[in-house]
Amino acid sequence: MTEKPIVQLKGVSYFYASSKTRALDSIDLDIYPGEKIAILGANGAGKSTLFKHLNGILKPASGEVLVKGEPISRKNIRSVRQTVGIVFQNPDDQILAPTIEQDVAFGPINMGLTEEEVERRVKTALELVNLSGYEERSPHHLSGGQKKLVAIAGVLAMQPEVVVLDEPTAGLDPFSAEKIMEIIDGMNKKFGITVILSTHDVDIVPLFADVVYILHHGKIEASGTAKEIFKKHSILENAHLRMPRIAEVFELLQDSGLDADIKITPQDARDEIIRLVENNN
Numbered sequence: 469m470t471e472k473p474i475v476q477l478k479g480v481s482y483f484y485a486s487s488k489t490r491a492l493d494s495i496d497l498d499i500y501p502g503e504k505i506a507i508l509g510a511n512g513a514g515k516s517t518l519f520k521h522l523n524g525i526l527k528p529a530s531g532e533v534l535v536k537g538e539p540i541s542r543k544n545i546r547s548v549r550q551t552v553g554i555v556f557q558n559p560d561d562q563i564l565a566p567t568i569e570q571d572v573a574f575g576p577i578n579m580g581l582t583e584e585e586v587e588r589r590v591k592t593a594l595e596l597v598n599l600s601g602y603e604e605r606s607p608h609h610l611s612g613g614q615k616k617l618v619a620i621a622g623v624l625a626m627q628p629e630v631v632v633l634d635e636p637t638a639g640l641d642p643f644s645a646e647k648i649m650e651i652i653d654g655m656n657k658k659f660g661i662t663v664i665l666s667t668h669d670v671d672i673v674p675l676f677a678d679v680v681y682i683l684h685h686g687k688i689e690a691s692g693t694a695k696e697i698f699k700k701h702s703i704l705e706n707a708h709l710r711m712p713r714i715a716e717v718f719e720l721l722q723d724s725g726l727d728a729d730i731k732i733t734p735q736d737a738r739d740e741i742i743r744l745v746e747n748n749n
């Protein structure tokens with residue numbers, strides 16, 4: 469039996485009346501369980517608007533969004549929001565309670581779980597984001613990176629099947645960005661959670677994503693593996709994107725007359741450089 473998409477968008481369009489903007493234009497998207505998806509697009513391309521459709525925060529002007537095969541409706545919205553958790557770009561939009569423990573417990577309490585189960589989930593979620601011991605602290609006195617971790621813990625405590633993250637590494641130092649990507653990768657590997665994220669950091673995309681989508685002016689302009697996507701120079705340029713930096717080195721080597729293949733990850737780059745050195749000796 470072929471696997472069914474866990475989230476599906478069929479011809480989804482969205483229009484913001486206040487800014488007279490068509491933010492999404494006939495989006496078709498099939499997301500399969502366990503996939504790691506990266507959505508790339510310039511500022512204003514429609515990424516956040518797209519994400520708000522994935523758990524019914526916004527309703528399409530036309531088209532439909534299906535979660536586990538069911539169109540999102542008032543009847544199933546609670547279960548949709550348990551299935552699909554969203555971590556917003558600005559954690560301040562998401563963190564509401566006076567302590568970290570209370571904040572992470574908010575979702576599980578609303579699900580009507582027992583006190584013991586809520587406690588267990590909060591403990592596990594804080595462990596997963598390396599914030600054990602922070603339970604009594606105020607989330608408002610944390611750094612930006614730590615606030616993002618609290619927001620992720622709040623979503624993980626709901627035990628979602630799909631986690632959507634809007635620019636999870638934005639504003640983080642390189643070490644914190646790497647840590648957060650490890651946590652995101654871990655939730656996929658350990659629990660099989662489907663992960664959908666948007667990012668402007670093209671360097672992390674080949675290291676993370678199984679499937680990459682390019683969004684431009686509310687339309688999907690291309691989809692494929694990172695290898696396929698980063699070959700599409702004119703689409704990238706048109707969408708105000710670029711290749712990973714490491715790939716630019718191989719373009720420069722080609723410009724210098726070397727028979728170099730373009731590589732997009734440091735590991736592949738190392739192998740290609742060894743090959744080039746050996747061929748030239």
Ligand SMILES: Nc1ncnc2c1ncn2[C@@H]1O[C@H](COP(=O)(O)OP(=O)(O)OP(=O)(O)O)[C@@H](O)[C@H]1O
Binds near residue numbers: 509515
């Ligand atoms: N609440 C809103 N009201 C009116 N227009 C909006 C609203 N939110 C977004 N827009 C417009 O819709 C378009 C898509 O915006 P969106 O926030 O989805 O883009 P994005 O790809 O997430 O951008 P960024 O990378 O800057 O976060 C933009 O033209 C934006 O100005």
